[in-house]
Amino acid sequence: MAPSIGAKVVLLREDLDRLIAELRERGYVVIGPTLGEGAILYEEVTSSGDLPAGWSDVAEAAAYRLQEGADRRLFGYSLAAQGWKRHLYPPRQRLFLAERAGRGFRLSSGEADGAPMALLGVRACELAAIQIQDRVFTKEGFTEPGYAGRRRAAFIVAVECGRAAATCFCASAGTGPAVGPGYDLLLNEMIDGDAHRFLATAGSDNGAAILGGLSCRPPTAAELSSAAAQPAAAAAQQQRRISADAAGVLTRAAESPHWEAVSKRCLTCGNCTMVCPTCFCTTVEDITDLSGDIAERWRQWDSCFTIDYSYIHGGSVRQSGAARYRQWITHKLASWHRQFGSSGCVGCGRCIAWCPVGIDITAELHALEQAEQVSKGGDNGAD
Amino acid sequence: MAETRRPKLAVWKFSSCDGCQLSLLDCELELLAVAEAVEIAYFLEATRTVGKGPYDLSLVEGSITTPHDVQRIGEVRRQSKLLVTIGACATAGGIQALRNFKDIKGFIDRVYAHPEYIEALATSTAIADHVTVDFELRGCPINKNQLLELLSALLNRRKPNIPTYAECIECKTRGTVCVMVAKGEPCLGPVVQAGCGNLCPAQGRGCYGCFGPLGNLPNTAALTAQFAAMGMDRRDIQRRFRSFNANAQAFRKESEAYDD
Numbered sequence: 001m002a003p004s005i006g007a008k009v010v011l012l013r014e015d016l017d018r019l020i021a022e023l024r025e026r027g028y029v030v031i032g033p034t035l036g037e038g039a040i041l042y043e044e045v046t047s048s049g050d051l052p053a054g055w056s057d058v059a060e061a062a063a064y065r066l067q068e069g070a071d072r073r074l075f076g077y078s079l080a081a082q083g084w085k086r087h088l089y090p091p092r093q094r095l096f097l098a099e100r101a102g103r104g105f106r107l108s109s110g111e112a113d114g115a116p117m118a119l120l121g122v123r124a125c126e127l128a129a130i131q132i133q134d135r136v137f138t139k140e141g142f143t144e145p146g147y148a149g150r151r152r153a154a155f156i157v158a159v160e161c162g163r164a165a166a167t168c169f170c171a172s173a174g175t176g177p178a179v180g181p182g183y184d185l186l187l188n189e190m191i192d193g194d195a196h197r198f199l200a201t202a203g204s205d206n207g208a209a210i211l212g213g214l215s216c217r218p219p220t221a222a223e224l225s226s227a228a229a230q231p232a233a234a235a236a237q238q239q240r241r242i243s244a245d246a247a248g249v250l251t252r253a254a255e256s257p258h259w260e261a262v263s264k265r266c267l268t269c270g271n272c273t274m275v276c277p278t279c280f281c282t283t284v285e286d287i288t289d290l291s292g293d294i295a296e297r298w299r300q301w302d303s304c305f306t307i308d309y310s311y312i313h314g315g316s317v318r319q320s321g322a323a324r325y326r327q328w329i330t331h332k333l334a335s336w337h338r339q340f341g342s343s344g345c346v347g348c349g350r351c352i353a354w355c356p357v358g359i360d361i362t363a364e365l366h367a368l369e370q371a372e373q374v375s376k377g378g379d380n381g382a383d
Numbered sequence: 384m385a386e387t388r389r390p391k392l393a394v395w396k397f398s399s400c401d402g403c404q405l406s407l408l409d410c411e412l413e414l415l416a417v418a419e420a421v422e423i424a425y426f427l428e429a430t431r432t433v434g435k436g437p438y439d440l441s442l443v444e445g446s447i448t449t450p451h452d453v454q455r456i457g458e459v460r461r462q463s464k465l466l467v468t469i470g471a472c473a474t475a476g477g478i479q480a481l482r483n484f485k486d487i488k489g490f491i492d493r494v495y496a497h498p499e500y501i502e503a504l505a506t507s508t509a510i511a512d513h514v515t516v517d518f519e520l521r522g523c524p525i526n527k528n529q530l531l532e533l534l535s536a537l538l539n540r541r542k543p544n545i546p547t548y549a550e551c552i553e554c555k556t557r558g559t560v561c562v563m564v565a566k567g568e569p570c571l572g573p574v575v576q577a578g579c580g581n582l583c584p585a586q587g588r589g590c591y592g593c594f595g596p597l598g599n600l601p602n603t604a605a606l607t608a609q610f611a612a613m614g615m616d617r618r619d620i621q622r623r624f625r626s627f628n629a630n631a632q633a634f635r636k637e638s639e640a641y642d643d
Binding site: 037086092266268269286287289303357 | 605
């Protein structure tokens with residue numbers, strides 16, 4: 001009988017190649033973790049040989065290093081340097097091309113849709129981030145067609161975390177480490193002595209159909225409980241946390257002197273926004289060739305940390321680093337709720353690891369919270 | 384458009400290595416289109432034929448280092464409707480502005496058999512320190528794509544798309560892994576204007592700052608504090624800021640903070 005949604009089977013290590021081959025057979029470009037430039041990168045993979053077998057990542061504020069792990073785990077790392085955003089919402093996209101034709105001009109639309117993508121190795125926080133971007137880009141009446149098309153066509157293979165990096169805080173952000181609904185397939189990687197296998201769970205009809213094609217055996221009770229223990233282990237390792245009242249703290253902290261303190265350290269380089277899996281801001285530029293016969297409109301990633309981002313008639317609104325950092329963290333953790341119905345932070349910790357000077361969103365929030373406690377305490381003392 | 388007069392272009396050289404002018408000749412395939420779109424009236428590196436001014440657009444390479452330069456840049460400005468500086472020399476004083484931190488007389492006495500023949504200013508300075516500049520193209524050398532973009536924008540009367548954000552954004556959009564975070568390699572990228580095309584980081588090297596400081600007073604002190612935390616000594620930190628853009632205000636200030 002064909003498996004249905006929720007069905008669980010066991011894939012052996014070698015079955016992963018059958019899964020990748022099956023996805024490719026169905027026309028997907030499979031994007032998964034690879035090794036490159038001293039980091040995990042999400043790039044096209046054609047077999048399990050492309051995956052970072054035995055490699056793990058160690059992340060701290062302003063530091064990310066690969067190290068060889070104790071076993072040959074394929075998904076033994078926590079996160080790639082950048083998320084899936086660059087595949088679902090590429091850094092540069094051509095919106096249209098206009099060519100002079102007689103006294104008028106001819107328009108052609110942006111770029112042809114590429115092949116559908118299968119995203120292999122999506123973490124709980126990353127799936128949550130994709131779902132946040134879904135709300136951003138497909139909000140009623142404001143659908144971004146490029147993103148919507150790529151997203152609709154995408155097949156998601158989530159892989160649950162069995163460990164956490166020092167920068168992870170998904171447990172307190174409420175997005176992980178257990179993978180929530182929204183995947184097509186969920187994998188739990190398990191190594192026990194020489195036995196290297198995956199518990200696979202179907203999360204969609206499409207996922208169930210693919211599992212059916214692989215004809216694998218059902219899991220044992222021991223395998224089920226081993227997989228179920230993984231997210232709890234990853235949660236227990238998390239050292240950072242984000243306050244449940246982040247929105248409240250930031251809303252009350254608009255005039256905090258702490259912003260000046262952060263701006264002494266902040267480079268305003270924009271790295272945090274580039275690696276953030278939910279940051280979505282872009283700018284649009286028009287280009288022409290020398291003759292003026294061809295014009296193109298391009299959209300590219302932008303950041304609220306650039307001076308031009310807030311440029312309006314008369315100059316940029318947010319001149320200081322203090323104003324720009326406040327804008328970013330307040331939007332991410334507070335005003336995002338009003339705009340999109342949730343926090344904009346999924347707790348992946350990339351902004352902490354990839355900040356060249358290690359500014360830590362959880363530490364800055366904590367400092368603001370402490371300052372608030374102290375000033376409340378001061379008020380009480382004065383009564 | 385065919386019947387309208389083509390704008391006259393002039394290319395001027397001051398103290399420089401000629402690399403930025405060469406970027407125009409390096410346009411290769413696009414060079415024909417450039418020659419069609421503008422009348423290259425004065426460009427000694429390409430031709431001895433000299434077309435008379437005034438010029439619609441002057442590209443100025445090089446820094447001001449002699450009394451003669453001072454007089455000549457004034458003349459160039461008078462002859463030019465638009466004056467655009469090309470490269471780190473013209474925009475910040477160039478590598479030769481290292482003299483600004485020392486006593487020029489000492490160099491002249493040491494280098495020349497007859498120092499009395501040398502007429503040089505004590506400093507190497509940017510064109511904008513002497514005349515009004517309409518636009519500055521950064522880089523050592525400039526990026527030919529930026530040059531073509533600027534020419535296209537001027538010819539089509541639109542805003543040039545020359546980014547003012549940090550080199551980090553070029554890394555992230557290209558997908559280059561941060562060398563500072565993943566390798567502990569010191570990198571000027573966070574305080575440097577993008578535009579080179581991500582040359583060094585894409586090769587796993589830290590940014591050397593060829594495109595000069597971010598326009599809006601970059602937080603160089605926060606970056607050098609991080610360099611120190613990574614184990615760089617004060618002299619090495621100072622040297623990072625003493626290269627092609629040593630005399631750009633933000634870099635000069637930061638390097639002077641590391642004077643012993």
